[in-house]
Amino acid sequence: MADVARVAGVSSQTVSRVSNGFPGVNEETREQVLVAMKELGYRPNSAARALKRGEFRTIGVITFTLSTTGNIRTLEAIATSAAQEGYAVTLLPVAVPTQDEVRGAFSRLGELAVDAVIVIMEVHLLDAARLPLPPHVNVVVADSDAGDRYTVVDTDQAGGSRDAVEHLLGLGHRTVWHLAGPAESYAAQRRTDAWRAALTDARRETPPLVRGDWSADSGYRAGLRLAEQDNCTAVFVANDQMALGLLRALQESGRKVPDDVSVIGFDDIPESGSFLPPLTTVHQDFAEAGRLCVEGVLRQVRQSETERGTTLVPTRLVVRQSTAPPPVR
Structure with missing residues (x-):
């Protein structure tokens, strides 16, 4: 200088x-x-600046998996929004979502010098459900039920799921089957609860739950079982990848979509409009969720105030060619 x-x-x-x-x-x-x-x-010298100002202009992100569409797209949006605010992002994946592992992650992020932390809490295991995050740390949690203790940003899982079920019932289907995500997933559980509640409110029979693991392969295996159910005319699938596998299984089993079975997904991944047939699905605004995570955590940094509660990002139903009225019998 x-x-x-x-x-x-x-x-x-x-x-x-x-x-x-x-x-x-x-x-x-x-x-x-x-x-x-x-x-x-x-x-x-950014290090010298950080020491002088007492800030590092870096946001730490802890995530339990990088294998799901939601986490990847939320992370992308966080990185983009942070860059627009002049902040870098330090990513720290955690292999096993236990309290000890997450405490260790926070400790490592402290050593890496970050101003705030965003936790993308996809897996909702019992020992992490009441996660005691370190005090005096600026934190926003994505995809969690911790709204009474932390600032939380989440997609309107329940609203989107209800829209999906009501769309199928509105087409004339007597009931809707559900291909759910893994039991330990918070998002999967919210979608399952909303599916069941929508059917109960409509006074419709609730079929047995079928479960997958978010992958297209699990959707295919579940689809082979559902294809054997003659009374299955509509399926709400908890994500688009499983819906892709389900579509293949139904086709191979001689069940036409949507003539015999209507299928609706969740996420609206970029490829969903190119499925055969193009997939009706629930659109999640991952970009907005990521932006709100960054906005929330930087508000804590700048105002030294911690806000508790949950901000829900609205969903919308995207109707394509995979849903139709049930076959006439």
Whole structure:
């Protein structure tokens, strides 16, 4: 910085103000400093800045899996939103969602120097359900039921699921089967609960629950079983990947979609419109969820206030060619 000041003919304080983007430096002086910086190859020392300001402009992200569409797209949105705010993202995957593992993750993030933490809590195991996050840490939790203790951002899982079931009932189906996600998943459980509640409210029979693991392979295996159910004319699938496998199984079993069986998914992945037939599904706004996570955690950083409660990101039903009225018998 002293070298830049000497070459530009200004004080070190002026160089600092230009480097940090502060106002109050006239344009000619600013240009002199920038030219000197370029000539000398000067780059501000981010570590020194962090020590001086007491902030690192970095957000830590703890996630329990990178194998699901929701987590990947939420993480992408978090990284994009953080970059727009001038923050970097440090990712720390946790293999097993136990309290000890998560405490260790927070400890490691502390060593890496972050200003705040976003926890993408996809897996909802018993020993992590009441996760005691460290005190005095700026935290936002995604996809969790911890709204009474932390700032939470979540998709409207229940509303989207109810829309899916009501769409199928509205087409004339007597009931709706459900291919659910894994039992330990919070999102899967919310979708299952909403499916069951929608059928109960409509006074319809609730078929036996069929469960998968989010993968297309599990959807295919479940689809082979559902194809054997003659009274199955409509299936609400907890995500689009399992719906893809289900579509294949129904086709191989001679059950036409949507003539014999209507299928509706959840997520609205980019490929869902290219399924055969194009998939009716519930659209999740992952970009908005990621943006709200960053907005919430930075509000805590800047205002030193912790807000508790849950912000729900609305869903919307995208109707394509995989749903239709039931066959006439």
